[in-house]
Amino acid sequence: xxxxxxxxxxxxxxxxxxxxxxxxxxxxxxxxxxxxxxxxxxxxxxxxxxxxxxxxxxxxxxxxxxxxxxxxxxxxxxxxxxxxxxxxxxxxxxxxxxxxxxxxxxxxxxxxxxxxxxxxxxxxxxxxxxxxxxxxxxxxxxxxxxxxxxxxxxxxxxxxxxxxxxxxxxxxxxxxxxxxxxxxxxxxxxxxxxxxxxxxxxxxxxxxxxxxxxxxxxxxxxxxxxxxxxxxxxxxxxxxxxxxxxxxxxxxxxxxxxxxxxxxxxxxxxxxxxxxxxxxxxxxxxxxxxxxxxxxxxxxxxxxxxxxxxxxxxxxxxxxxxxxxxxxx
Numbered sequence: 001x002x003x004x005x006x007x008x009x010x011x012x013x014x015x016x017x018x019x020x021x022x023x024x025x026x027x028x029x030x031x032x033x034x035x036x037x038x039x040x041x042x043x044x045x046x047x048x049x050x051x052x053x054x055x056x057x058x059x060x061x062x063x064x065x066x067x068x069x070x071x072x073x074x075x076x077x078x079x080x081x082x083x084x085x086x087x088x089x090x091x092x093x094x095x096x097x098x099x100x101x102x103x104x105x106x107x108x109x110x111x112x113x114x115x116x117x118x119x120x121x122x123x124x125x126x127x128x129x130x131x132x133x134x135x136x137x138x139x140x141x142x143x144x145x146x147x148x149x150x151x152x153x154x155x156x157x158x159x160x161x162x163x164x165x166x167x168x169x170x171x172x173x174x175x176x177x178x179x180x181x182x183x184x185x186x187x188x189x190x191x192x193x194x195x196x197x198x199x200x201x202x203x204x205x206x207x208x209x210x211x212x213x214x215x216x217x218x219x220x221x222x223x224x225x226x227x228x229x230x231x232x233x234x235x236x237x238x239x240x241x242x243x244x245x246x247x248x249x250x251x252x253x254x255x256x257x258x259x260x261x262x263x264x265x266x267x268x269x270x271x272x273x274x275x276x277x278x279x280x281x282x283x284x285x286x287x288x289x290x291x292x293x294x295x296x297x298x299x300x301x302x303x304x305x306x307x308x309x310x311x312x313x314x315x316x317x318x319x320x321x322x323x324x325x326x327x328x329x
Contacts, residue, residue, distance in 0.1 A: 003033060003034050004032070004033055005032055005033060005034045005036075005075065005177060005178060005210050006031060006055070006072070006073070006178055007031040007072075007074075008028060008030050008031070008055070008072050008073075009029050009071040009073070010027055010067065010070055011027070011028040011029070011051065011054060011066070011067070011070045011071075011072065012025060012026055012027055012066065012067030012069070012070055013025040013059060013065070013067070013070075014064065015063055015064045016063055017281070019281050020281070022280045022281055023234060023283070024047050024280060025050050025051050025054065025234050026047075026234040026283075027235065028231075028234075028235065028236055029307070030236060030239060032178065032210050032212060033210065034210055035208065035209070035210055036210050036211075036226045036227065037211045037212075037224055037225050037226050037227075038210075038211070038212050038213070038226065038228070038229060039212075039213045039214075039215065039221035039224075039227070039229070039242075040052070040212060040213070040215075041214075041215055041216065041221065041228055041229070041257070042216065042230060042232055043216055043277060044216060045277060045280070046231040046232055047231055047233075047234040047235075048214045048216075048231055049100070049182055049183075049214065051231070052212065054066070054070075055072055055079065055180060055212070056090075056091050056095060056097060056180070057079055057087060057091075074094070074095065074178070075094070077090075092119055092122065092123060092171075092173075092174060092176075093174040094176055094177050094178070095176055095178045095180065096170075096171030096172055096173075096174070096176035096178070096179050097179075097181075098167050098168055098179070098180070098184045099167065099182055100182050100183045100184075100186060101186075101187060102155070102160070102163035102164050102166065103155070103160070103163060105167060106163060106166065106167070107155070108154065108155055109154070110154070111152050111153060111154055112139070112150070112151060112153060112155060112166045113132060113136065113139070113151025113152060114135075115166075115170060116131075116134075116135035116138055116139070116151075116166070116170050116173055117131035117132050117134070117135045118131075119170050119174065120135070120173050123174045124174065132151070135169070135173075136148055136151050138169040138172060138173055139151055139165075139166070139169055141169070141206075142165040142166075142168050142169045142172075142203070143195075143199055144162060144165055144166075160187055161188055161192040161195070161196070164185075164188065164192075164196060165196075165199070168184070168196075168199070168200070168203070172207060175207055175209075177210065178209060178210045178211070178212065179200075179204065179209050179210070179211045179212070180211075180212045181200060181211060181212070182214045183214055183215055183216070184196060185197065185215075185220065186215075193220070197220060197224060200213075200224065213225060218257050218261055219261045219262075222242065225242045226241065227241050227242060228240060228242055228245045230245075230251065230253065232277065232288060232289055233277050233278055233283055233288040234283070235288065235317060236307060236315075237251045237307075237316070237317040237318065238251040238253075238315065240315065240316075241313055241314070245314065246258070250314060250316035250318065250321045250322075251289075251317065251321055252295050252321070253273075253292075253293075256273040256292075257273070259271070260272055273292060274292055275291055276292075277292075278291070286300060286301055286302065286303060286305075287300045287301075287304070287318070287319075289318075295320050296320070297319075297320055300319065303319065305317045305318055
């Protein structure tokens with residue numbers, strides 16, 4: 001895991017609104033190495049999904065606009081500057097994506113086997129029988145029993161967990177180098193969530209691919225991620241190896257997220273993070289977590305903190321935390 005497969009640099013995404021431009025993602029940078037799992041974590045509205053959609057350039061450019069300095073490099077090519085045909089060869093083939101809600105992504109009038117086969121034939125020159133055979137095998141790989149008959153069924157004939165497995169099969173149909181999983185377990189019950197997470201880890205190893213796992217729940221990534229990037233109000237506020245982030249979180253937002261995770265042995269009432277994130281149209285030009293922060297200083301109101309490297313491998317966007325770590329090292 002020493003070679004960068006994907007490198008996101010200075011990504012900024014603005015949307016046109018009736019109230020003027022709204023910056024959903026602001027100066028986001030991170031990388032994913034071959035075979036690595038990076039988790040992108042944060043509250044709803046922090047910019048996680050917009051970041052994921054930007055990697056495949058799925059933002060409608062009639063409504064959204066990428067910053068002039070933004071770059072998304074994948075296998076040596078800048079996705080944001082690719083013409084349509086080379087971009088099409090990456091989408092769904094080299095980069096697969098599992099979307100949040102399979103009910104809204106699967107076509108209700110086509111069988112699931114046809115939808116998988118259609119993806120394969122869109123990227124590879126194979127016959128219909130061969131594509132169908134691979135579809136059945138993929139359904140078997142993702143843990144669907146009786147795949148030969150299930151392939152002939154329509155999405156509404158399947159449970160939510162099975163629909164999500166079909167989405168995973170579609171994402172893996174062309175053996176991608178990178179899998180983007182955008183909140184793949186959000187709409188599922190706890191038991192099915194655990195099964196899907198276990199399946200993703202197994203398939204990642206089998207297909208030898210990297211994975212970007214997006215979630216608002218830190219507790220689900222502790223066992224699957226190599227590194228975690230924490231997003232808040234459109235920015236990455238901390239980026240660290242998973243063990244380091246859980247043992248010594250640097251940013252006050254990261255600590256607050258960890259404290260909000262329910263624990264079996266906990267006896268005191270569960271507490272959340274006080275306040276709310278600043279609205280997209282009214283984000284301050286300085287620290288965006290200031291109003292909710294428990295270590296804030298007067299100096300935090302004067303500058304926009306940058307993503308600074310901590311004493312180990314982690315990076316933090318907080319001048320107070322960065323100074324404290326520097327003083328202790």
